Amino acid sequence: MSPKIVKLHVEKGLTFQVDDKTWSKSAYRLEADLSDGPSPDELEKLRLDLSFKIDDWLGQEKHIPQSKPLQPEEVVRSDIPQLDLAELDECPWQTYKKQPAKPGQVAWIKNPTFWEHFDATPVLWELVKAVEGAKDQKLVLGDMEYNFGGKDDMKDRFINRKPVKTESAR
Numbered sequence: 001m002s003p004k005i006v007k008l009h010v011e012k013g014l015t016f017q018v019d020d021k022t023w024s025k026s027a028y029r030l031e032a033d034l035s036d037g038p039s040p041d042e043l044e045k046l047r048l049d050l051s052f053k054i055d056d057w058l059g060q061e062k063h064i065p066q067s068k069p070l071q072p073e074e075v076v077r078s079d080i081p082q083l084d085l086a087e088l089d090e091c092p093w094q095t096y097k098k099q100p101a102k103p104g105q106v107a108w109i110k111n112p113t114f115w116e117h118f119d120a121t122p123v124l125w126e127l128v129k130a131v132e133g134a135k136d137q138k139l140v141l142g143d144m145e146y147n148f149g150g151k152d153d154m155k156d157r158f159i160n161r162k163p164v165k166t167e168s169a170r
Contacts, residue, residue: 005043008032010050014058028054056116060125083130085142087123093161106162108149114157127159140164 013027030050038046093107094100101107112120113128131139131146138147149160 004037005034008034008043008046008050010047010054012051012054012058026058028057030054052116060112060120083123083126083141085144087121088127088141091121091124104143104163106160108158108160111148111150111157111159124159131159 009029009031011027011029013025015023015025017023030053032046032050034043034046089103091109092100093105093109095105095107109124110118110120111128112118112124127139127146130141131137131148138145140146143164144161145164146159146161148156149158150156
C-alpha cells in the first residue's frame, strides 16, 4: 500500500543576467492540497499545471526590464507612465473582427498576466502596470484610451484601446 499524498509542492527558480554587472534571481513555490485523494493522472496534471504556471511567471520576470536602484537625487516622481507609443502600436493588436489592427484603430490584445503562451514585449508589461495604477483602470496615452476588457470568467484578460473622443468646433 502506497502512502497517501496530501500535499504537492512545486518550486522553481531562475537566475539571469540583467546587464554586465547585475544578476537577478527569482523563485516561486506553489502548493496544492490533495486531501481529496486525486488519481495518478490527476496528480500528474496538477503537477504540470503548477510547473507551467511557475515557468510562465519566471518567463515574465525575465522579459520585464530590470532597473538599477536609483540614488535619492535621481528619483523623479511622475504619475504619467513613460511608454514608447510607437512601440506600443507595434504590438499584435487585433480588431474586434480578429484582423490585425492599424495604429490608432480600436483594438484589443491579450493581457499577458493571464496568458501562459503569449510572449509579450516589455512595453506591454509596462502598459499593464500603468493601467492597473490608473484611476478606474482607464489610461489615456497620446490619443488612445486603454483599459482592461473581458466578461465573466474572462474579466481583465484583455487590454482594449480606443481613440480618445475629441470635441470639434461647429
